[in-house]
């Protein structure tokens with residue numbers, strides 16, 4: 001034990017020394033541009049969601065110090081899952097070595113190196129959708145306030161269609177933080193294209209029924225059929241979750257329906273802006289081989305223990321669980337909570353009491369909610385309990401606590417109340433699923 005630690009220290013000392021001596025040899029062209037273009041430019045590009053460009057030497061040196069800071073504290077890139085806990089797809093994190101390289105490069109005056117230095121190459125994918133559905137235009141006031149809108153877009157088709165791929169396209173990518181879209185199906189004879197088409201989240205209380213307000217109902221007052229789980233999720237810089245060919249979250253678009261984007265999160269803006277987001281839809285060419293199911297659990301449908309409220313000036317660990325009667329292959333997870341949450345964990349416990357780690361977020365960040373896709377489908381045996389656990393800090397030490405002084409916080413979809421919710425994608429288990437690489441397109 002002593003020996004390995006000793007040699008590790010000698011090795012590290014040697015390693016750090018090399019870094020310090022070679023700091024002035026670190027150049028943008030050779031060392032820094034590959035890191036920035038791989039990990040940052042996907043968002044910090046023209047029409048990307050990052051607030052500025054990081055696509056050339058000139059654009060990067062303008063931000064040297066804030067880049068050093070944001071990468072040093074692990075704030076950027078915004079991928080907050082603990083990759084030692086579970087194997088995930090599309091991991092976007094810097095290694096210790098890359099963080100140190102950036103720091104040393106900035107500290108040594110950001111030398112360019114080879115001139116001209118590489119610039120970020122835009123890769124444009126052209127895959128024309130079969131159908132585009134437009135959401136109403138949102139007019140966003142320039143009062144520097146975060147906003148949440150619930151928006152519906154109705155449609156009508158000659159006959160029902162099976163959809164194999166669906167993407168949410170933000171109209172104003174700098175402003176749209178995330179969106180989760182559900183589908184409502186109307187009975188054939190109902191008049192469905194009726195206003196209102198949107199409502200801001202903050203103006204209703206928890207007794208308010210959004211289906212009533214937005215008329216997500218048949219003309220006779222019976223409820224339209226909801227997809228329950230999301231049919232598409234949007235997370236900035238990532239697009240929609242997709243699975244390898246033949247594995248589809250396919251769904252049927254009935255002849256009459258409405259897409260409902262729940263709590264589309266708009267970032268704060270200091271000038272008036274508009275957003276006109278849309279859905280791109282691809283109908284299935286072949287029958288999908290494997291069907292992906294979405295499922296939501298936790299708030300407000302499942303029991304949370306201990307129950308809400310979260311008491312003022314206290315921290316609390318809440319948990320909820322779900323189980324399935326059949327073996328499943330878990331594909332992706334999206335935990336959801338609000339401002340008091342600090343940590344989130346998801347794991348399964350099999351009937352034989354074996355723990356299967358799924359996801360761990362050591363720093364819950366309300367602004368960066370996203371879908372975490374597993375690297376390979378994860379086998380969860382029938383009757384395992386899938387637990388979702390959240391740590392909440394309702395003290396004044398939590399800088400995001402919306403209440404000063406803190407007060408008891410109840411369960412509801414409003415941002416200043418709390419939720420503990422998990423959305424998962426899965427398919428029925430088949431032998432060999434563990435070997436599928438979910439990063440494959």
Ligand code: HEC
Pocket residue numbers: 036039040041042043044049050051063066067070071076077078092094236237238367
């Ligand atoms: C998934 C998209 C995305 C990726 C990837 C990303 N950024 Fe950002 N970045 C943003 C957005 C959006 C903001 C503004 C909102 C915020 O600060 O959270 C931001 C803010 C920043 C800021 C300002 C932070 C502050 O408030 O002072 C810096 C600096 C930054 N990014 C650098 C980087 C660097 C360097 C990388 C790569 C190592 C990177 N970003 C990767 C989207 C991204």
